[in-house]
Amino acid sequence: xxxxxxxxxxxxxxxxxxxxxxxxxxxxxxxxxxxxxxxxxxxxxxxxxxxxxxxxxxxxxxxxxxxxxxxxxxxxxxxxxxxxxxxxxxxxxxxxxxxxxxxxxxxxxxx
Amino acid sequence: xxxxxxxxxxxxxxxxxxxxxxxxxxxxxxxxxxxxxxxxxxxxxxxxxxxxxxxxxxxxxxxxxxxxxxxxxxxxxxxxxxxxxxxxxxxxxxxxxxxxxxxxxxxxxxxxxxxx
Numbered sequence: 187x188x189x190x191x192x193x194x195x196x197x198x199x200x201x202x203x204x205x206x207x208x209x210x211x212x213x214x215x216x217x218x219x220x221x222x223x224x225x226x227x228x229x230x231x232x233x234x235x236x237x238x239x240x241x242x243x244x245x246x247x248x249x250x251x252x253x254x255x256x257x258x259x260x261x262x263x264x265x266x267x268x269x270x271x272x273x274x275x276x277x278x279x280x281x282x283x284x285x286x287x288x289x290x291x292x293x294x295x296x297x
Numbered sequence: 298x299x300x301x302x303x304x305x306x307x308x309x310x311x312x313x314x315x316x317x318x319x320x321x322x323x324x325x326x327x328x329x330x331x332x333x334x335x336x337x338x339x340x341x342x343x344x345x346x347x348x349x350x351x352x353x354x355x356x357x358x359x360x361x362x363x364x365x366x367x368x369x370x371x372x373x374x375x376x377x378x379x380x381x382x383x384x385x386x387x388x389x390x391x392x393x394x395x396x397x398x399x400x401x402x403x404x405x406x407x408x409x410x411x412x413x
Contacts, residue, residue, distance in 0.1 A: 275340065288340060
């Protein structure tokens with residue numbers, strides 16, 4: 187049972203435009219959500235997170251939106267830069283316990 | 298930010314041998330460390346959760362006798378793949394969770410294991 191789903195395996199965006207990465211979840215007990223960025227042959231790097239008591243969290247070019255009723259979250263990157271090209275994983279946890287990861291979305295930012 | 302290292306970064310071994318992978322938290326004490334496995338083009342799959350000074354908790358389907366985990370100190374956890382076979386070839390990643398990072402895990406750079 188895949189509790190965290192990233193239905194788009196890849197996304198291609200022009201430099202300077204907005205990148206929107208989506209994530210859906212099924213477990214209503216999840217209370218914390220995170221986005222990680224990963225380059226090949228490297229470990230994931232934490233990007234941004236959001237608690238279930240919020241619906242938006244912003245950090246520089248990165249904004250995460252949470253829609254609890256739809257069990258959906260999204261990561262917005264504005265403006266997109268070529269260095270943002272990587273695999274993006276969303277993850278969720280219940281009360282700080284183990285993270286459940288989505289399958290990842292490959293983002294390619296074209297210059 | 299918190300730094301987690303892994304050693305070795307890659308290893309090639311013969312079938313039947315055992316391989317030890319180290320995970321260290323360099324600038325914080327990790328009460329909990331996690332071991333993940335990633336197959337090509339797939340997500341990170343949690344293998345086990347390791348708490349300092351106690352036995353690891355393994356996820357369903359992960360053989361504890363094959364993947365031995367030791368968390369002897371607050372800065373070091375080891376994963377030993379015993380009697381490795383080609384199907385164990387994968388990318389193994391550890392992460393650490395300290396007192397001050399309730400929900401955030403800091404990941405190591407990963408170890409690429411190839412079993413011939």
